[in-house]
Each structure stands twice: as structure tokens, then as C-alpha cells.
Amino acid sequence: MAAVEQVKSSYALQNSGFWTVNRLRIAGFLTLLTLWELAGASGLFFRGILPSSVLIAKALIELLSSSAFYVHLAVTAIEVLVSFVLGGGAGVAAGLLLGASKRAGDIYEPFIHYLAPTPKIVFLPILLVLFGVGMGSKIALGTISAFFPMALNIAAGVRQVSPVLLRVGKTFSLTPAQTVKMIYLPALVPPLATGLRIALGISIVGCLLSEYKLAKSGLGFLAGQYYESFHVAHMLAVLIFIFVCAALGNVLIERFVRLPGQRPTGK
């Protein structure tokens, strides 16, 4: 009964007349765009608060053709990459340790588990004192942010390696190096990909938020400047650029973090 209905509804999904998934998506996008334009033109908000998409597009082109923009971009890119590598690397190391040793996991993992969902941005005043207003404090915040999700994902991944596989390895009398290479590494690819994606997103947040707060350069600083001088279209152009970069990073990680022959890790 239920199965028949499921087949019916999936059949209806493919043939529900005019509306297909792609048409609905386009309609959704156009609706959002129209709502934005209408809200901007309605006079409900002060003039210039919701600039028309044409103005935003112009601002984006202007931004991308100015050389100063690339200086800010380079600063932010270095901060994000360094903190992603440092925080992610430390997270992988800690995760392997916590996952492999039951004792260490029992003792230390609760620290990471409970510190992970705290707002890291509140540490910024300390980091500003320790590392200065420049890139150091931003990298430090990004590193702290990226560490936690990575460590938790890897530790859970190590623990989830099936004991059956390990016993199979034992039967074939694999050396420890072979066990790591042939059993642990393939099993760790999905948690690694998840960890990398979260770590990248969160190190972007960490670096940019600290740039918003106090900095001399970087995309967050640039957006803040546009906000203060009320160049809303330019500010939005910077934000859109940041979101596109973050999305591209996600896609790249999903594409490349997998072993040969494995399917992409996305759901």
C-alpha cells in the first residue's frame, strides 16, 4: 500500500505538469530577487539600504577591477589558509590521538566536545593583546575555530572503524603501517572531508569577524569601511564575493577529498 503510494508520488514528481524541479528553482530565485527589488523600491526602508541588484552588480564589477581589492583579498586569503592548515592539522593530530587511545579519548575528548559549540569570537580581545592588530590575531582566532570540528570528526571517524575490518587485517597479518594505509585511511576519508568543510567555513568566519572588529586590511575590514561610509552596494558586493568563495571551497573539498574509486562524500 505505502510502496504503491510512494511509486505514485515519485511518478507524480516527474510528471507534475508545468512545475519541474529546475523551473521551481528558477522561480524561487526570481521571487527572492523580485522581493528584494520591491522592498528596496517600496520606500519602507531608507533610500539606499536595499540597493537594486543592478547597482550591486555594478559595484561588484567595480570592485573586481580595482587593484586595492586584491590587496585585501590577499590578506584575507593568507589568514584563512594559514589558520585552516594550522587548525585543521592540529585537529587531525588531536583527533587521531583521541580516537586511537581510549584512555586519552575518555579524559580529553569532553573538553573538545564541550568547548566546540562556544562562541570563539569572545577570545578575540585576548588574541589581540597576544598577537597584535595585524594578521596574527586573525590567524589565531581562525586556527582555534578550525581545530574543534576537525578533532571531533577525526576522533569519531577513528572510533567508527569497524572491528571486523581490523580483525580481517589481523588475519592477513598486516603490519601497523599497512593497517593504517589499508584500513584506517580509507575509513577516515568521509570524516576528513566533513571536518575539512566545516573547518574551512568556520575559519573563514573566524578571520572575517575579527577583521570586522578591528583590522587594518582584509575583506572584513573592507566591508566594514563600506558600511561606515554607507556604500551599501559595495558592502554587499564584498559579502557576495565572500560567499561565492566559501561555496567554491566547499565544492573543491567535496570533489578532491576522496580516494580513487570512491564516490564523492556528499549526501
Next chain:
Amino acid sequence: MRRRLPVATDQAVSDAVISTKPFRPGRLPAWAMRLLVIAGAVGLWEVCARIGWINPFTAPPPSGIWDGFLRLLGEGEIARALALTTIEAFGAAALGGVFGIAGGYLLHRIKLAGVAFTSWVAAAASAPLVLLYPLFLVIFGRNAGTIIAMGALGCMPAIILKTKEGLDGVRPVLLNVGKTFSLTARQQFWMIQFPAALPVIFTGIRIGLLFAIINVVGVEFLIAVGGLGYLIANLGDRFDYPAMYAGIFFVVLVSIAFFWITERLERWLLSSK
């Protein structure tokens, strides 16, 4: 060599052996080891700050931070800040919850919309949405409106996704029972679907509330308006570092306590189902 492989049986055996051994500090229960680690770190910090290995102005000793905490507590600042942040976070989560559950319901109900837009919501859930706060700052101004809007925005994607997941996952058997009793569509939803999906929806609300708190405190800190985030930013601006450290640790402890409570609550809800 063979002992290195963490096979479950070996582990159980070694645990049993360990537990019969006499007292050894390395074999204290995990919670005691954690307390020792914390006490050791605090003690080390205190000693280093006292003998000047770390600068006591920029990293005041724990005793100084404790004094700062008592001072904040005495002035009532920390209680006011906590109350304001709590109200803002719960307000944001309520707002995000209403829209999120409605959105999740629509994505579940209109199958085609679910197929078309669930991936969009998932993308929003992993996007750094908090970076949008200058836009909300422009729309709402430098006040609680921006903070609550950012909190609500932060928790909505998780609640939408979990609501849809919960409603989609209701077992067909339960729905058929409802049909047997010839319930109306409305009764079917309120008496069967919604209660059955509630544990999953609660998980969404719990995650959403965490995101709301993170966003609320973050935006408070960034725009220096409101509760705990503002308190920390303000103490930092006044170079009152002992009190600032106290504020930071307080925020961390509050969010840990909150996370712990909601986690327990969820486990209890799931077990008493």
C-alpha cells in the same frame, strides 16, 4: 605488535586488568583526571604569572581573574548581561523556530519544493551566514533588532532541515493506523505525524539554539550593544583585563552548561519516547 591493534576484546581485557591493579595516578577515573588537568593548568598559569614568566598585565593570574569575576558579580553587571543575552538568544530561537518549523513543514508537504529547495537550505546551513550582519545592521540599526535577526537567521537552516527530516521519517505504519481510524488530515498531522517527528525536531531546535547563542554573543561583541558580548568588548576597551578574562571564561562556562543541559534533555526525551 599484536597488542597495538585496538580490537574490542583486547581492550575489554586490558581494561579489566587495569581496574584490578592498585591505585596509580595515571589510572584515576577520567573525570578525576580532567579535574587534575584543569587544576594543573590553572596552577601553572598562576605560578607563571606570579614569577613573571608571563606578563601579568596581559594574562592576569587566575586569582586576579577570580577577583575580577567577584567584582563584576558584585556590581550586578554580569547578571544583567546574562539576562539580556539569554532573552535575545531565546527570542531569536523562538523566531527562527516558528519560521523554521513552518519552512520544514512546507518542504515536507510540497514534495517538489522539498526536492528543489532542501539543498539550498543545506547550503545556507553550511554557509558563513553570520558574515551577513552588516546588512542587518544597515536595515535594523545598531540595536537588539540586528542581534535577534542574526540569531534567528543562524538557527533557521538547522531547524528547517531537522523538521523536514523528522516529518519525512515518520513510519508508514503509524500513518496507516491513523487511516484505519479515519482521521482527518488535520488530526492525522497533530495526533500522529507531529508527535512522531518531535524528537528529531527537538534536535533541530537544540542545534538551532546553540547557533543562536553563538551568533547573538558574536554580534553583541562586534557591534558592542547588549549583553555578554558587549560586556567583554567594553571591559577590553577599558583595559580591565582581569574582569575581561573573567567575562570570557564566564561566557564559555555558560555555553558549556547550556550545551550540557540541552544534551541531557534530549537524551531523556529520546529515552522516554
